[in-house]
Amino acid sequence: MTKSNIAKLQGYWYFLKKNKSALAGLIILIVLLFVALFAPYLAPNDPLQRSLAHRLLPGFWAGKEYAQFPLGTDYLGRCILSRIIWGTRTSLSVGFIAVGISTLIGLVLGLLGGYFGGKIDTFLMRIVDIMFAFPSILLAITIMAALGPGLEKAMIAIGIVYSPQMARVTRSAVLVIREMDYIQAEKALGASHLRIIWHHILPNSLAPVIVYSTLSVANAILDAAALGFLGLGALPPTPEWGAMLSNSRQFLLSGAWWAATFPGLAIMISVLGLNLLGDGLRDILDPRLRV
Numbered sequence: 001m002t003k004s005n006i007a008k009l010q011g012y013w014y015f016l017k018k019n020k021s022a023l024a025g026l027i028i029l030i031v032l033l034f035v036a037l038f039a040p041y042l043a044p045n046d047p048l049q050r051s052l053a054h055r056l057l058p059g060f061w062a063g064k065e066y067a068q069f070p071l072g073t074d075y076l077g078r079c080i081l082s083r084i085i086w087g088t089r090t091s092l093s094v095g096f097i098a099v100g101i102s103t104l105i106g107l108v109l110g111l112l113g114g115y116f117g118g119k120i121d122t123f124l125m126r127i128v129d130i131m132f133a134f135p136s137i138l139l140a141i142t143i144m145a146a147l148g149p150g151l152e153k154a155m156i157a158i159g160i161v162y163s164p165q166m167a168r169v170t171r172s173a174v175l176v177i178r179e180m181d182y183i184q185a186e187k188a189l190g191a192s193h194l195r196i197i198w199h200h201i202l203p204n205s206l207a208p209v210i211v212y213s214t215l216s217v218a219n220a221i222l223d224a225a226a227l228g229f230l231g232l233g234a235l236p237p238t239p240e241w242g243a244m245l246s247n248s249r250q251f252l253l254s255g256a257w258w259a260a261t262f263p264g265l266a267i268m269i270s271v272l273g274l275n276l277l278g279d280g281l282r283d284i285l286d287p288r289l290r291v
Contacts, residue, residue, distance in 0.1 A: 022280015028273025036089040043082035044070065047239045051077035056256040072258040074248055080259065083239040084266050090240045091270065094155055094224040094233075095217040101159025103213050106166020111197055111205075113167070114174025125171070128164040136161045137226055144232045151234040154227050158220050169212045173205035211282040218274035225267050241267050 017023060035042060045068070054077035060070050071081040109128065113121040131139065143157035177183065178201065186196050227233035228242025236243070241263045248259035 019280045021276045025273045025276030043085045045079035045082045047082040047086045074259045086239040087241045095220040097155045098158035098220040099216045102162035105163035109167035110170025114171040131164040149232045154233045215278035218271040
């Protein structure tokens with residue numbers, strides 16, 4: 001890594017430290033990644049272990065005798081805290097892999113359409129417009145209906161659903177960059193299209209893509225939870241926040257509020273952290289927004 005790149009990273013870190021909300025989002029993300037990575041060591045119980053004798057037990061607030069299950073148990077007697085910890089790995093995997101798929105597809109479509117323009121751009125953007133005509137969750141459900149339920153299928157479905165937005169973001173950045181003087185100079189010198197795209201267009205269009213990708217991870221986690229809530233995401237007994245919320249919602253009014261409340265809080269905290277970090281990255285990577 002060159003000294004200029006190190007200096008640039010140090011500058012980004014300086015502005016990140018000044019942005020308290022972005023720093024809070026980064027801390028939340030680091031904690032989530034830590035929990036996901038060390039789930040086997042952090043979970044107090046087996047997340048799949050059933051015990052009807054321990055069905056819908058309260059947690060630590062009910063007394064020391066319930067310390068075995070700090071956040072209580074669900075309708076099958078499984079430890080809610082352990083399932084939330086393991087569900088962190090599931091939800092983050094869906095979010096990052098789905099956004100990775102959408103970013104790959106969106107970059108290809110956006111780079112080709114924005115750089116070449118003309119009929120290629122028109123054709124690719126009409127495909128994008130057709131996908132935009134459907135609500136994202138409805139399109140994801142349609143794709144899941146074709147692929148079948150399952151965690152891997154949910155990643156693919158969400159990745160496809162988010163690719164049009166990523167293509168639009170990439171294309172808008174490429175349309176500006178391709179008119180820059182240094183791009184025209186490269187063309188005049190006889191540089192190939194592949195060289196121009198790989199060495200100049202792509203690196204300089206990544207800033208908005210990174211910001212949008214970070215925000216999309218939060219939305220992908222929400223959509224994965226929605227698919228799990230509908231029974232189209234992770235298959236039982238895999239711990240997944242949306243499925244946990246779906247299976248426990250009927251107990252909210254029957255006294256066992258903890259069964260659905262804590263998975264819902266896990267979704268809220270993760271989405272909040274990623275949104276705070278995404279907003280902060282937007283401010284850091286755009287010099288016009290730095291304060």
